[in-house]
Amino acid sequence: MSILEGVLIKNGLLTAFALIGVTMLVSYWASEKLTRGRLHGSAVAILFGLLMAVLAGGKNGVADIPMLSGVGLMGGAMLRDFAIVATAFGVRREEFVKSGVIGMASLFLGLFVSFFAGGAVAFAFGYRDPVSITTIGAGAATYIVGPVTGGALGASGEVIALSIAAGLVKAIAVMIATPFLAKLIGLNNPRAAMIFGGLMGTNSGVMAGLAATDPKLVPYGAMTATFYTGLGCLLGPSVMFMIARALF
């Protein structure tokens, strides 16, 4: 047994390919047989992935288990960005140009809405200082914008942890809710995907949510979402903090 374990740990990325391959197989089978294709196979697979992460319980989900550390590499930023750029192969250039302006506008709209909604919740829960309110608002943007903003403003560790948790809740909510709400919000064309990516912004949430809805939409949503976290880190400690300071 320890020999097998050694092999699996040493060849972590291959272990990940095997595990995720089986997960995909089971998910697509379940999608077809149990939901009659109503819930897309990729949506089922992502739900399985999240469930595995809950059961493993670590900070990095299943990747904290030595035998499954390769899942962290496979699902890490390097290969994720590599695959997402590859999805742009064969997309029509005109689509990006045509919806570029509204896509970028939705980016700013999405950031402001998240900051204000998150800040309002913080206020409702009794936070009154602009630093904490801005940091929790930033967390409602993404779980990277939160700690970056909090760090720049000197927020307390507890508030920064809350901002990360808020961002994680957002990412997971977008992953799960998108395939269910896609039809209702008209998310079935490149233009809508670019607007969606800009409004939601949370990279992992948008990418997984669109993959579970229609993989063809992924490059469009990713195109706008990729600017969100960076812009959030830029606006959080500056514009958003100034607004919060003026209000409180």
Place this chain on the structure above:
Amino acid sequence: MVSMPIYGSALLSLCLLTGLTVGRLIGALLGVDADIGGVGIAMILLILGCDASQRRGLMKAPTESGIVFWGQMYVPIVVAMAASQNVRGALSGGVMAALAGLSGVGICFVLAAVLARKGRKEETDS
């Protein structure tokens, strides 16, 4: 010249590395330690790069397959990403963190519906 999948993967890598560098540079110029649009820039570079090589007849099937393969690996990679999320961390933040995260998502879903529909109506009108 013989066409090989590695040429496609190499082109893809160059686009991403360039995009991430430019994204970081934009971040540094604006004074933040973050990547601004790196992946988006890489996607534009890839689209332009493929256009250019197609016009010169350099983009043959084996080269293409070195890009297409990674695009098709996208969903499994996202599943691996989901499996490495800090889901417990999200659950441990309590009611306030959950509400802070969800309130924005809810409003943005509504806005997405409004904006997506508005645009489509304009398109059919014109």
